Amino acid sequence: MPIPHLLVHDKKDNVGVVVVEGLTANTEMLCVVTEDNSDFNLVSKSDVPIGHKIALTDLKEGDTIIKYGEDIGKMVGPAEKGGHVHTQNLKTKRW
Template sequence: MSNHKFLVHEDGDYVGVAVSDIKSGEEVMGVEIHSGKEYHVKANHDIPLGHKIALVDVKAGQSLIKYGENIGKVTQDFKVGDWVHTHNLKTARWDYGN
């Protein structure tokens, strides 16, 4: 039985999605849905259920890859283990321009 705290939709995604609340400082394991590949990350922030945890460092202005696709533009740098949400990401669902 797995004790994963987040899921990764596609190999190469920049984020995983919390399947339960994650506490700052907690060492958590996630799994990629298709392959079962494990990811191990130390959370830098509290990350609520359904929110994203960073799997790679990303700079402001870069695209964010989730589901194997560009889902938006990063508005503030973030590092592995950071909480990724509306404070540092503008989704492609909204017109984020250049």
């Protein structure tokens, strides 16, 4: 199997994590769901650093973000499907 670009931990997740260096906009990514080893393709909308998140669906301000099957925060700005999700548009709900 080819090396994945994005890992999704749980089928409930709405973001995945970039696992390759130098991911650029318009890359057709191989995305693997580690829960069951299934895979799908998704096109990146921007350059995204390794370890950062990418939206699996269109996300809007106020949406809850699920990673590892858990609530990790809420969107404070939008991200389109394939878009970069990080501190510019995602904040923890703790503060």
